[in-house]
Amino acid sequence: MGRMNEANQAHVVADPWPAPVATAPLDATVTIPGSKSLSNRYLILAALGSDPVRIRGLLRSRDTDLMMGALRALGVTCEEDTDEPTTVTVTPPKDGVFSGNSEVFCGLAGTVMRFVPPLVLFADGPVRFDGDEQAYARPMEPLLFGLKQLGARVEYHGERGHLPFTVTPPEHLGTGDGKPVKVRVDSSSSSQFVSGLLLAASRIPDGVLLRHTGTTLPSLPHIRMTMEDINVAGGDVTMPERGRWLVQPRALGLPGTVTVEPDLSNAAPFLGAALIAGGVVRVPNWPAHTTQPGGLLPSMLHKFGATVTLDGDPFDEVNDCEMFDDDFNGTLAVTGGTSIRGLGELDLSAAGEIAPSVAAIATLANSPTELIGIGHLRGHETNRLAALVTEIERVGARAEELDNGIAIEPVADDALHGAVMESYADHRMATFAAMLGLRIPGIEIKDVLTTRKTIPDFTGMWTAMLAQHE
Structure with missing residues (x-):
């Protein structure tokens, strides 16, 4: 059945795929597949x-x-x-x-x-x-x-x-x-x-x-x-x-x-969309106790300026998600603010797989961000550091590859422009480009179906999220 779904997607999804722009603040609930x-x-x-x-x-x-x-x-x-x-x-x-x-x-x-x-x-x-x-x-x-x-x-x-x-x-x-x-x-x-x-x-x-x-x-x-x-x-x-x-x-x-728990790293593009497009995105079945690196997402999104709650209770930045009992699974809600704060320096060594999503948010922030501790990403599906720098610069922002990470310097929104973006056969580079497309009109993504690596129907889920708005 999985292979049949892949074949159907390949038949109906354009290549390059036009990334949809968010035309209104979001009010969406997204169920994330297993880790x-x-x-x-x-x-x-x-x-x-x-x-x-x-x-x-x-x-x-x-x-x-x-x-x-x-x-x-x-x-x-x-x-x-x-x-x-x-x-x-x-x-x-x-x-x-x-x-x-x-x-x-x-x-x-x-x-x-x-x-x-x-x-x-x-x-x-x-x-x-x-x-x-x-x-x-x-x-x-x-x-x-x-x-x-x-x-x-x-x-x-x-x-x-x-x-x-x-x-x-x-x-x-x-x-x-x-x-x-x-x-x-x-x-x-x-x-x-x-x-x-x-x-x-x-x-x-x-x-x-x-x-x-x-x-x-x-x-x-x-x-x-x-x-x-x-x-x-x-x-x-x-x-x-x-x-x-x-x-x-x-x-x-x-x-x-x-x-199997939901894949918390795959939640990153969807939760990050609340910061980029405004509004709120909810992910049900978020585990209070997890060994997944994606469990660090709430604290990062909070630092970017989002309001984060778990089943309506305010997120505690000091205690992260461990403020709840181990057997508690709830709905994590992320609400975007009026702007995105740059983070200065952020060590992602513990959660390098979410670096592309974090980089997309940082590209649209109001001040610079350096993502460090991720030199090992050069050996992932592609050299993710070089790929991120190339694609950030492709849309008009500025970025620089560091020894162990990347430095991102945002520019004004009117200096950003659409482009045909490469996915490098890398699922996280494809979702990174889709996140930028929420704010930047005219972005198209080559081989977006590489996202099948971890999300069987990313384009369908992404489009459905945007259809839910305030």
Whole structure:
């Protein structure tokens, strides 16, 4: 059903797509699909267990379809509910042994290319990995170096440290002396290298002691998300100190049914629209306790000048969203003010994936903003720092690439102008351009359907939001 929806979208959505301008303040409620990060972690953990797991609210997008395709190639059964395609039952292979002598296609999905290769440690033969042409530029060497330390062999079929490659499982796992295997990786360019190794480490006899060797550690909330999910599945992973993780050998098994939270990072363009267009945008089912980096959004939007409430209660900037009980899920409402405040300097190292949305808001602010701590975004779907600078300047604003971020200097609205904007096969660059289009007439977006990576029907949701206004 997901692929049929993709085909229908490709048939009806123009390329380039004219980004709609907001003609009135918004008064919209937007329901956000499930979290890609949680969906793909649950799929991996379900595959590593011994019993079937029913995942409800699973994001159905290109990335999650690629993940299920990868698991099927390894002998895992992923069965959709016939009445509800966002409910999928995952059945691990018999005896926990994955199928080797197979091929995995990663597309441009970082979670597939970084989370699935460690599963080959438990396969009965080599597995070849390939992906989209753009994926060949994404770094892989730290993860593969970690697998080599665990005994795997890696053969490159192109540039060293990049797709395509083949992973061959080791003859023996663990030290055999009761001591955890020591693994050292430099995860400066992506937290996914750590997460991918942690997800598989519980099945290593004697456990694993994993150490990050780089000078920076981006997206720590994503690693904490991985740790929490592993522990929910019966694992035992701790972080005795920053950049060091101890994983005890444990049999993993998610509960029989798990439910995926909404993708809070995908809420960023919609909630940011309230600041850009004015009015209010509401997102239901916002979790009071979450490991998602998008949980930092309310405090950022508040600093930009928005009024933020959760089920009508004022947002507390000091306590963020932790002012509520853990089991509380409510409606987050963001109301724009008369103008957008520039933020000066903002460290986004904990939530780099929302940087494009934050950059769109900052481009339309009344004073400069520097987004720092995001140098690792150069290794995402595209070099997001260079792409953001190029596209901000394309519409008449000013931006500069920094060593670890970007500096944005807004200009008067009448100095901004429409343009045909590139998406770079990057879903977040496409939503960034759509946000600018709310205020700037004449913006068109190339390949807007790249948003299917995490939002199956972004253009439909965006248009529906604009139809709801005061």
